[in-house]
Structure formats: structure tokens, C-alpha cells
Amino acid sequence: MSRPEITKAAVKAEAARLKALFEAQGALPVEMDILLPAEVLLDLYGEDIRARAYVTDDPEHGEMMLRPDFTVPMVQQHMSDGAEPARYTYAGEVFRKQEDMPSRASEYFQVGYEVFDGSDPAAADAEVFANFAEALAEHDLRAATGDIGILKAAVAGLNTTETRRAALLRHIWRPRRFRALMTRFSAAGTGLRQQNLDRVRANLKEGEAPFIGLRTQTEIDMRIKALEEDASAPPIPASEIELLEDILSLKETLPHVLSQLRDIAVDLPAISDAVNLLSRRTEALGKRGVDVENLVFEASYGRTSMEYYDGFVFGFYAEARPDLPPVATGGRYDALTAVLGQGRSIPAVGGVIRPNVLLSLKGGA
Amino acid sequence: MVVKLGVPSKGRLMDKTFEWFSERGVTLSRAGAEREYSGVVDGIEGVELVMLSASEIPRELAAGRIHMGVTGSDLVRDKLASWENKVYELAPMGFGHADLIIAVPKCWTDVDTLDDLDAAAAAFRARHGFRLRIATKYHHLIREYFKAHGVADYQLVDSQGATEGTVKNLTAEAIADITSTGETLRANHLKILNCDPVHRSQATLFKSRMAHWTDEDRATLAELCRMMGLDD
Numbered sequence: 001m002s003r004p005e006i007t008k009a010a011v012k013a014e015a016a017r018l019k020a021l022f023e024a025q026g027a028l029p030v031e032m033d034i035l036l037p038a039e040v041l042l043d044l045y046g047e048d049i050r051a052r053a054y055v056t057d058d059p060e061h062g063e064m065m066l067r068p069d070f071t072v073p074m075v076q077q078h079m080s081d082g083a084e085p086a087r088y089t090y091a092g093e094v095f096r097k098q099e100d101m102p103s104r105a106s107e108y109f110q111v112g113y114e115v116f117d118g119s120d121p122a123a124a125d126a127e128v129f130a131n132f133a134e135a136l137a138e139h140d141l142r143a144a145t146g147d148i149g150i151l152k153a154a155v156a157g158l159n160t161t162e163t164r165r166a167a168l169l170r171h172i173w174r175p176r177r178f179r180a181l182m183t184r185f186s187a188a189g190t191g192l193r194q195q196n197l198d199r200v201r202a203n204l205k206e207g208e209a210p211f212i213g214l215r216t217q218t219e220i221d222m223r224i225k226a227l228e229e230d231a232s233a234p235p236i237p238a239s240e241i242e243l244l245e246d247i248l249s250l251k252e253t254l255p256h257v258l259s260q261l262r263d264i265a266v267d268l269p270a271i272s273d274a275v276n277l278l279s280r281r282t283e284a285l286g287k288r289g290v291d292v293e294n295l296v297f298e299a300s301y302g303r304t305s306m307e308y309y310d311g312f313v314f315g316f317y318a319e320a321r322p323d324l325p326p327v328a329t330g331g332r333y334d335a336l337t338a339v340l341g342q343g344r345s346i347p348a349v350g351g352v353i354r355p356n357v358l359l360s361l362k363g364g365a
Numbered sequence: 366m367v368v369k370l371g372v373p374s375k376g377r378l379m380d381k382t383f384e385w386f387s388e389r390g391v392t393l394s395r396a397g398a399e400r401e402y403s404g405v406v407d408g409i410e411g412v413e414l415v416m417l418s419a420s421e422i423p424r425e426l427a428a429g430r431i432h433m434g435v436t437g438s439d440l441v442r443d444k445l446a447s448w449e450n451k452v453y454e455l456a457p458m459g460f461g462h463a464d465l466i467i468a469v470p471k472c473w474t475d476v477d478t479l480d481d482l483d484a485a486a487a488a489f490r491a492r493h494g495f496r497l498r499i500a501t502k503y504h505h506l507i508r509e510y511f512k513a514h515g516v517a518d519y520q521l522v523d524s525q526g527a528t529e530g531t532v533k534n535l536t537a538e539a540i541a542d543i544t545s546t547g548e549t550l551r552a553n554h555l556k557i558l559n560c561d562p563v564h565r566s567q568a569t570l571f572k573s574r575m576a577h578w579t580d581e582d583r584a585t586l587a588e589l590c591r592m593m594g595l596d597d
Contacts, residue, residue, distance in 0.1 A: 046496060047508050047521055099446040170487060170517065177483070177515025200475050209471035210554050213532045215489055215497075223475040223485060 006359045011109050014355035015091040018111040021135050022089035027113055030088045032073040038063035041072055044308070044339060052096050066095040070112050071308075071333065075340050075348065078116055084346070085117035091355075104325065105356065114350030121347055122277055125312040125332060126284035128349050132316065132328050133290055135353065139361050141316040141327055145254075146301025148172065149311040149332075150261065150274045154247050157270020160185060160236045163226055175303055182244070187235040197231040200224055243268050250299040254282050257297040281312060308336035312349065318361055327361070328353040366579045367413045368586060371425055371434035374402050374416035378568060381460045382435045385568075389593040409592065411585040420444075422571075427451045429575035432582060439465055439543060439566035443506045452571040456595050461568035463543040465503055468555040470532055470539075477559045479514050482539070486518040489538065500524035500537035503563070507541045510563045529553040570595075 023029055038055050039062070053068035067073065070090055078086060091111040098104040113131055115124045133143065155168045164185050171178045183189050204224075211217065243264055250257050261275045278297075286292045302313030311332030318324055330351015338345035372393065373379045383393045392407040393414055404414030415431055422436035423444040435458070441448050469476050476485050486497040497519045501507050504521050511519065522537050529549050531537040543566060544550055547557060572586070590596065 042520070043496070046517065047519065048512070050521070051505075051508050102447060167484070167487075171515060174515035174517065176513075180480075180515075196480075199477060203474040203477070206474075211470075211472050212554050213470045213472075213538055214493070214535055215470070215473065215485070215538055219485075219488060219492060220473060220475050223481075223488060226484075227475065 006356055006363060010359060011356045014359055015109045015111050018135055018353055018355060018358075019089050019091040022111070022113045022131065025087075025113075025131055027087040027089035030074070030077065030090050032067070032070060032077065032090060032092065034067050034093065036065050036067055036073060037061060038065040040076075040340070041065055041068065044072065044336070051099065054095050054097065067093070068096055069094055070110060070352065071336065071350075072340065074112070074114055074350075075333075075337050075346075078114075078348075079337070079341055079344070079346065082116065085115070085119065087117070088112070088114045088350075109355050110352040111355055112350060112352045114348065116346050116348050118347035121311070121332070121349070122280035123284045124347070124349050125281050126288050126290070128330060128351055129285060129312075129314050130288035130290055132314070132330065132351055132353065136316055136327060136358070139318070139327070139358065140320075142319045143295060144298060144301050144315045144317065145295060146298050146303075146313045147274070147278055147311060148302055148309055148313060150247065150271055150278065150299060151303075152310065153271045153274035154244055154268060157268050158236055158240055158244070161229060161233050163229065164233075164236070173303055175300070182236075182241060185230075185236045186241050187238060190235055193227075193231045197227045200227055240268070247271075247299050250297070252297065254292045254295045254297045257299075258282060277311075302331060308333045308339075310335040314351065318357070321361065324357050324360060325354065327357045366577075366582050367411055368433065368582050368589075369413050369415050369431040369576075370406070371415045371417045371422045371431040371436075372404070373419040373422070373435060378419055378435075378461055379416075381568065382458070385458050385460070391589070391592065409585070409589055411581065412589065423448075423452075426571055426573040427575055429573055429577065432573055432576045432578065432586070434571050434573070435568060436571065437461060437463070437566050438569045439463070439503065439506070439564050441569070441571060442564060443503045446505075451575055452573055455570045455572050455590070456593065458568040458570060461566070463545045463566045464562035465506060465541065465543050465564040465566060466562050467499070467507075467541045467558045467560075468529075468539065468544075468550050469558065471554050471556045473556075477556075479516055479558065479560050482558060483516045483518070486516065490518040496520040497539065498522045498537040499539045499541055500528050500531035501541035502528070503541060503543075506563055529555060 019029065041049055049068060054066040056064050058064050074088065089112060091109060093107055094110050095107050098106050113128060115128055117124050151172055152169060155165055158165055168178060168181055171181060184192055246264060250260060258279055265272045265275050282292050302309050309331035311334065313331035315326045316328040317326050328351055332349040334345055334347050337348050372382045386393050390408050394405050396403045396405050402416040404416055406412045406414050417425060419436045420440060422434040423441045425431045426434045427445050441452060445451050476482055489497040499519055500522050502523065502525050507521060524531055528540050528542045530553060531540060532555065533553065540555065550557065
């Protein structure tokens with residue numbers, strides 16, 4: 001099958017078409033800079049973004065980054081001069097190094113739709129998903145959904161120390177380390193926790209090493225205290241670990257998932273609010289004409305992507321073209337607005353479509 | 366055509382490389398004066414010696430400007446994205462051994478493992494308002510290693526030399542660097558984390574997959590490999 005070359009002009013036209021669709025749904029068109037101060041992005045996303053984004057130097061402004069995504073400048077723009085509620089749409093290039101997949105474009109277009117509206121989060125989630133589903137309706141795509149909020153609620157409801165819950169929450173987005181932590185905090189990890197403490201006590205006996213560096217003795221002492229607490233605290237009950245495992249492995253249509261989560265909530269009441277939100281979102285999706293009976297919900301979806309999606313997450317995939325990146329992705333990122341707003345948080349949900357991927361589907365169809 | 370062989374242009378690495386080839390019947394030597402960066406190959410026809418800085422050899426291999434090259438396996442893995450697609454390891458050469466390791470201040474009695482480092486980084490970031498800094502020149506390798514092991518809340522700061530001194534100078538909290546004996550680390554009050562090295566490096570003879578290989582070049586390579594008992 002030969003695929004025609006997709007020109008940049010065609011991608012721009014497709015992006016403009018999608019943006020116009022979102023404008024017709026009431027979104028305000030906005031423009032953002034391409035060259036962004038790197039510091040905020042590096043602090044937010046860490047080294048992962050440095051590996052994937054183009055960083056350059058400006059003699060006056062220091063490290064600058066070619067826009068790796070629209071989320072951060074969008075939130076900043078809204079926080080500095082936006083009124084709520086607000087709906088925005090934008091279209092433009094983003095730049096990503098493709099070290100692992102050199103055949104993918106490192107400069108490509110995204111068209112976004114973002115909602116800053118805290119009045120009814122379930123309705124806002126459904127609105128974004130339904131608008132994307134509608135914009136992509138002519139293509140045969142598989143939709144994936146998930147909800148990081150349910151995982152967070154489940155972890156927050158574990159019957160264990162605050163330190164352990166915080167450690168697990170921090171690593172929700174790193175499944176391998178999350179699993180290692182679960183094992184360490186369970187009955188199977190009791191020996192390991194004692195070993196960790198014994199090892200540190202042996203270090204203490206070994207005698208003084210000269211103090212160097214910025215990390216203080218207080219910080220070291222606090223960590224040792226935490227290890228002592230961890231060694232003596234009872235393990236997380238096996239029954240709760242099992243419930244968490246059950247949640248993590250959920251992958252079924254929405255109605256089935258909802259009924260299973262309601263069962264789990266009997267033993268883990270901490271997830272009740274999050275399950276109710278999922279229920280209201282499902283209802284809102286149905287009202288907007290989304291076929292929720294057949295919509296798949298995967299509890300672990302979105303765990304390995306962006307750390308700042310912390311609620312509803314979704315993606316649209318071309319099943320027949322596994323070589324292509326997802327056609328669209330999005331989700332709720334309240335936590336990101338909290339970090340950028342330095343305490344001031346704005347409920348936010350949105351997503352992006354890649355017009356060039358859509359065009360390759362049209363061309364390859 | 367002629368097969369271009371890139372070798373380190375000075376120091377112990379050059380001497381050892383010359384020795385390694387001469388033990389296998391190929392004599393490499395500098396041409397002319399001591400300071401002239403060109404060389405002579407005896408013992409096989411059709412091979413030209415190119416004297417380069419060891420740190421530039423990965424780039425030259427990837428660009429296909431040399432057909433073969435001798436450099437550290439650490440440099441190839443750190444400098445070249447998808448290195449396996451660009452070069453092929455003909456032979457580990459058995460010298461220039463060094464481990465890429467992560468080291469923290471010895472006074473950190475609470476940190477011996479990657480788990481510990483990750484926990485310390487989380488608390489450090491919360492307290493100091495920035496990510497725990499790790500000084501290194503091996504950005505790619507360290508980033509991939511931490512990603513694979515789920516270490517978060519750190520940042521890499523570039524250090525091209527005297528990396529062991531950065532902690533004392535307060536420009537980093539920990540380091541990731543190459544060490545063979547650990548002597549410099551100990552002298553700077555650092556200890557190596559108790560985990561597998563990020564990479565065990567040694568001088569390696571690489572073949573470029575990106576260079577243009579004529580039939581004649583391939584025959585030369587086959588002959589060279591036969592002399593050295595290698596698979597080409």
C-alpha cells in the first residue's frame with residue numbers, strides 16, 4: 001500500500017478545520033508562544049521532558065524550550081488573564097525528540113480543546129470526550145478511558161501510615177516502582193523493611209564521615225526515623241492489597257466496571273466519592289450521546305504517560321494502524337494547575353488531536 | 366576504496382589499542398613526527414588509520430565517516446540514540462575497564478540503594494524546592510537507568526570533569542561517573558550506591574553500519590576479522 005506524502009499545508013488546513021469545529025462549540029481561539037522558558041517545564045516534568053524536548057540557550061533569558069506541549073502555556077495564560085468558566089481551542093506545532101522511535105515526526109501539529117470550569121467536573125469531562133468523539137466520528141477509532149482519581153482514592157484509603165500512602169501516591173505513574181513499594185509495605189516485605197533499618201544502623205556505627213553537600217543532617221535523621229517507623233508499623237493487610245490489585249487490573253466496559261467498583265467500595269469505602277464521580281460522568285457521557293454500554297474503561301490507563309493527569313483520562317487509537325501514535329489524548333489535570341498556581345488550583349480538563357495522524361488515516365483508508 | 370579505522374589519538378588508550386592490534390598481527394603506528402595525527406597500518410592492505418579523540422569516534426561511526434573505530438562502550442551508548450542500529454560491536458578489547466556508577470556522600474548514612482536515593486530525592490525536593498541534583502556527563506545513560514528503575518524528583522546537572530568535587534562545591538547532591546578503582550570517590554568522601562553499575566564499560570572495536578562498504582571493503586573487513594579471530 002503506497003501512502004501519499006502529507007504536506008504541511010494539508011496538515012495546517014486539517015488543523016484549522018478541527019479548530020473551527022471546537023470554536024463552533026463555544027471555545028475561544030487562543031495563540032501561544034513557541035519558545036518557552038525551560039525552567040517551569042523542567043521543574044514540572046523533570047528529566048523526562050529534557051530527554052524529549054529541544055532545549056536551547058538564550059543569553060538574556062537562560063534556558064528556553066521549543067514548545068513540547070500546550071498544557072503549561074495554556075494554564076499560565078488562563079491563570080494570568082482568563083475568567084471562569086472558560087473554553088479554549090488552539091492549533092500549532094509542538095516539538096519532541098523521537099530517540100526511541102526515530103521514524104516519528106519531531107515537529108507536528110496539535111489541535112486542542114480545554115475546559116476550565118469547576119461547576120460540574122463530571123459534565124466537563126463528558127463534554128471534552130464527547131466533542132472529541134464527534135470531531136473524530138468519521139474514522140473507525142478505538143476509544144480508551146480510565147480514571148487516575150480512582151487509583152488515588154484507593155491508595156489514600158489504605159489502612160496504613162501516611163508516609164506509605166504518600167510514597168505510593170507519588171509512584172502511581174511508575175508502575176514498576178509502585179509494585180515494589182506495595183510488596184515492601186505488605187507482610188512479604190516485613191523482613192526487607194527490618195533489613196533496611198539494620199543496614200542504616202550499621203552505617204551509623206561505622207563512624208563519622210565528614211559532612212559534605214546541601215542535604216542536611218536533619219534530613220538524614222528524618223529519613224532514619226521514617227525507616228524506623230516503617231519497620232515497626234504493621235504491614236498493609238493482604239485483603240487491601242488484593243482490593244488494590246483488583247482495581248488495577250480492571251478492564252471492561254463502563255457499566256461492568258462501575259458495578260465491580262461498587263462491590264469493591266463496600267470493603268474500601270474511601271473510593272466511594274471517586275466511583276460516584278465515575279458514575280455521574282458515565283451518565284453525562286450517555287446524555288451527550290456517547291455509547292457508554294460499549295465504552296471500555298481500563299483502570300491502569302494513563303499511568304505511564306503524563307504525571308499530571310490525575311482524574312479522567314482518554315485516548316483515541318487507530319487499531320488498523322499500530323504504527324501511528326494515538327490520534328487524540330486527553331484528561332483532567334487539576335494537579336498541574338495547583339502546581340503552576342502555587343496553591344491556587346483550577347479544575348481543568350482537555351485534550352489534543354494530531355491532525356497529521358488523521359490525514360494519514362484518510363490517505364491510507 | 367579504503368577501510369577507515371578510527372583510533373584514539375593519544376594516551377594510554379592509544380598505546381593499548383596499538384598493542385591489541387599488534388598482538389593480532391596488525392601493526393598500527395603514528396606517521397612521521399610525534400605530534401602528527403596520522404598513522405600507518407602494516408600487516409593488511411586497504412586499511413587507513415584515522416587518529417581521533419576517543420570522544421569523537423562514536424559520532425564519526427554514526428555519520429559513517431569511518432568504517433571501524435575503537436572507543437569506550439559507555440561513550441557509544443551515551444552519545445548515540447538507538448546505537449545498535451548505527452554500530453556493531455566487533456570485539457570487546459579487554460582494557461579501559463570502568464564502571465558507570467552512582468555515588469552519594471558517605472555521610473548519608475540513610476542511603477545505600479536506588480530505593481533510598483528515590484526516597485531521599487522526594488524529601489529533598491519537598492524541603493529545598495528543587496529537584497535533587499546529580500552531576501554527570503552521561504545524561505542519556507543515567508536518565509534511561511533512572512527511568513527503568515522508577516527514580517523520580519532528580520535533575521541532571523552537566524559536569525564534564527572533576528565531577529567528584531561537585532558535591533563539596535554545592536553544585537550537586539550526588540554524582541554519576543565512570544570509576545575503575547573508586548579511589549577518587551573515596552578521597553572526595555563519596556560512596557558508591559549498592560546496585561549494579563549503570564554500565565560496565567571497556568574499550569571496544571566497533572563496526573559502523575552507516576558507512577559505505579564496497580565489496581572490496583567487505584573483503585578487507587573479512588580478512589581483518591579472520592586475522593583477529595572475530596565474527597564480522
